[in-house]
Amino acid sequence: MKALRYLALSIAAVLFLIPFYLVLRNGLATEQEITAPTWTFWPSQIRWENFTDLFTNPAVPMVRSMVNSLVVAVLQTFGQLLLCGLAGYGLARIPYRYSNVVLYLVIATLMIPAAVTFVPTFVVVSTLGWVSDLRGLVIPGLFSGFTTFLFRQYFLNFPRELEEAARIDGLGHWGTYWRVVVPNSKGFFAALGVIAFVTSWNQFLWPLVIAQDQDSWTVQVALSTFLTSQSIDVVQLFLAAAVSITPLVVVFVALQRFLVRGVTETGIKD
Amino acid sequence: MKHGRAFWLFVGPFAIGLLVFVYVPIGWSLLLSFFEARNTVTPAEFVGLRNYADMLTDEPFLRSLGTFSVFAAFIVPLTFVLALALALLVNQIRFMKAFFRSVFFLPTACSYVVASLVWKLSIFNGVRFGLANTVLGWFGADPIAWTVSTSPPWYWLVLVTLRLWLQLGFYLILFIAGLQRIPQHLYEAAWIDGASRGWQTLRFITLPQLRTTSVAVLLLLLIAAYQAFDEFYNVLGSDRGYPPFARPPLIYLYYTALGSGGQDFGHGSAGAVILTLLIAGVTLLQGKVITR
Numbered sequence: 001m002k003a004l005r006y007l008a009l010s011i012a013a014v015l016f017l018i019p020f021y022l023v024l025r026n027g028l029a030t031e032q033e034i035t036a037p038t039w040t041f042w043p044s045q046i047r048w049e050n051f052t053d054l055f056t057n058p059a060v061p062m063v064r065s066m067v068n069s070l071v072v073a074v075l076q077t078f079g080q081l082l083l084c085g086l087a088g089y090g091l092a093r094i095p096y097r098y099s100n101v102v103l104y105l106v107i108a109t110l111m112i113p114a115a116v117t118f119v120p121t122f123v124v125v126s127t128l129g130w131v132s133d134l135r136g137l138v139i140p141g142l143f144s145g146f147t148t149f150l151f152r153q154y155f156l157n158f159p160r161e162l163e164e165a166a167r168i169d170g171l172g173h174w175g176t177y178w179r180v181v182v183p184n185s186k187g188f189f190a191a192l193g194v195i196a197f198v199t200s201w202n203q204f205l206w207p208l209v210i211a212q213d214q215d216s217w218t219v220q221v222a223l224s225t226f227l228t229s230q231s232i233d234v235v236q237l238f239l240a241a242a243v244s245i246t247p248l249v250v251v252f253v254a255l256q257r258f259l260v261r262g263v264t265e266t267g268i269k270d
Numbered sequence: 271m272k273h274g275r276a277f278w279l280f281v282g283p284f285a286i287g288l289l290v291f292v293y294v295p296i297g298w299s300l301l302l303s304f305f306e307a308r309n310t311v312t313p314a315e316f317v318g319l320r321n322y323a324d325m326l327t328d329e330p331f332l333r334s335l336g337t338f339s340v341f342a343a344f345i346v347p348l349t350f351v352l353a354l355a356l357a358l359l360v361n362q363i364r365f366m367k368a369f370f371r372s373v374f375f376l377p378t379a380c381s382y383v384v385a386s387l388v389w390k391l392s393i394f395n396g397v398r399f400g401l402a403n404t405v406l407g408w409f410g411a412d413p414i415a416w417t418v419s420t421s422p423p424w425y426w427l428v429l430v431t432l433r434l435w436l437q438l439g440f441y442l443i444l445f446i447a448g449l450q451r452i453p454q455h456l457y458e459a460a461w462i463d464g465a466s467r468g469w470q471t472l473r474f475i476t477l478p479q480l481r482t483t484s485v486a487v488l489l490l491l492l493i494a495a496y497q498a499f500d501e502f503y504n505v506l507g508s509d510r511g512y513p514p515f516a517r518p519p520l521i522y523l524y525y526t527a528l529g530s531g532g533q534d535f536g537h538g539s540a541g542a543v544i545l546t547l548l549i550a551g552v553t554l555l556q557g558k559v560i561t562r
Contacts, residue, residue: 241388
């Protein structure tokens with residue numbers, strides 16, 4: 001029984017790792033080798049020149065699009081944590097006459113996935129003149145009703161004694177938040193931050209709509225453009241894919257603890 | 271008064287953004303949906319409900335809802351059952367538990383674009399050197415044109431396995447978290463009462479205790495399938511356009527509102543409003559079911 005479990009899991013694990021194997025195999029081989037009629041399991045000789053080919057190919061803005069993706073993901077991660085954290089705390093802890101009105105406006109947006117409203121958002125963002133602009137890529141994604149709602153639920157359960165101690169020390173709401181609440185909530189911030197980073201790095205529809213000039217492409221848009229037009233060779237395309245997932249694999253390995261917590265927090269609201 | 275200032279200091283920046291980037295677009299798009307607006311985002315000519323009537327009688331639009339239904343009918347139960355099965359297996363073992371969990375979760379690091387690339391150009395490449403066709407070749411079968419063949423529609427196999435691979439780990443983690451919340455004493459009590467360790471405890475303890483998680487997973491899967499865009503666009507689309515089949519709602523909307531055939535924001539907005547109402551209905555249902 002026990003052996004059977006390990007057998008089933010091992011088969012599933014091998015199947016799950018095949019796509020990663022293919023990315024590496026196809027990205028490090030020569031084109032003749034991967035298009036040969038007989039399957040080669042691993043390139044007979046790893047062709048490191050593929051890296052130089054990819055990064056010096058003038059048609060492929062690999063460096064530029066990676067930098068764009070990184071800037072967008074970092075700004076969106078920290079922007080969301082800042083704005084949604086503050087708002088979540090205000091909604092959870094500061095008594096105010098219209099607090100419930102704002103809360104309902106936030107909750108109402110939870111019913112509408114942002115992807116479904118990409119046309120309306122594009123209309124507004126293009127009116128602001130933010131097409132093919134960093135602002136257009138970053139700013140509309142900052143105001144996540146969902147993240148704010150999660151922060152509010154979290155802060156509702158934050159131990160009040162800690163805040164009261166800060167109050168006695170003469171801190172106001174602002175000081176309490178930054179000096180007591182945030183330092184004691186690092187794990188939660190890290191969990192939501194890692195999720196925000198991964199989501200931002202991998203998002204495709206919005207960058208496709210808004211990043212129309214090549215200079216503003218994120219790495220996903222760049223990959224997609226070359227995939228759908230097949231205008232660069234297959235080997236370079238796979239190597240580019242390998243390069244594009246490297247930052248996230250690093251995040252996955254280094255921050256898995258927070259990632260798992262983040263998935264559990266964002267997946268199910270108890 | 272003092273509380274009011276503190277409140278807006280915390281909530282103000284977010285509230286303004288929510289207004290500008292969520293509420294204004296929705297309002298504007300409601301407005302545009304009653305107007306003729308081609309290649310412009312300012313309402314041109316008032317047409318009443320005509321855009322809605324056009325959309326609701328437009329065959330491709332209705333077919334896109336059909337495409338979503340077919341896709342959901344495959345991907346939702348398949349992901350649910352496999353994620354649950356793997357979660358149960360991972361949860362039952364001791365040695366290498368973290369390893370298996372990491373392996374199944376790792377695909378989440380890939381974007382749908384990268385997965386599409388692997389599926390389209392390597393696994394399900396229509397020529398002889400694609401992995402699937404290589405394996406078929408070992409058994410003497412002819413290669414199959416996976417992504418372009420419409421009868422039988424092999425592209426569903428490509429799209430469903432792709433999403434299954436990419437999203438399964440996320441739901442696996444949710445199920446494992448749900449399993450770990452089940453109190454151990456329930457199992458001990460059942461064993462004392464003579465329940466067998468396999469099927470009976472699963473049927474009478476594990477599954478009922480996972481009810482909240484299961485409902486949440488089902489609805490998250492459904493909402494995610496509704497928003498499917500990336501893999502369809504990248505596997506089936508090309509710079510020569512998108513094939514007339516397998517267009518889920520967002521693909522349809524993308525080509526209506528922003529496609530090369532001219533930007534039609536009147537119809538695009540009406541479509542967005544209809545799709546928003548549909549998904550809002552499902553989400554409301556989710557709230558009802560979970561809080562019940």
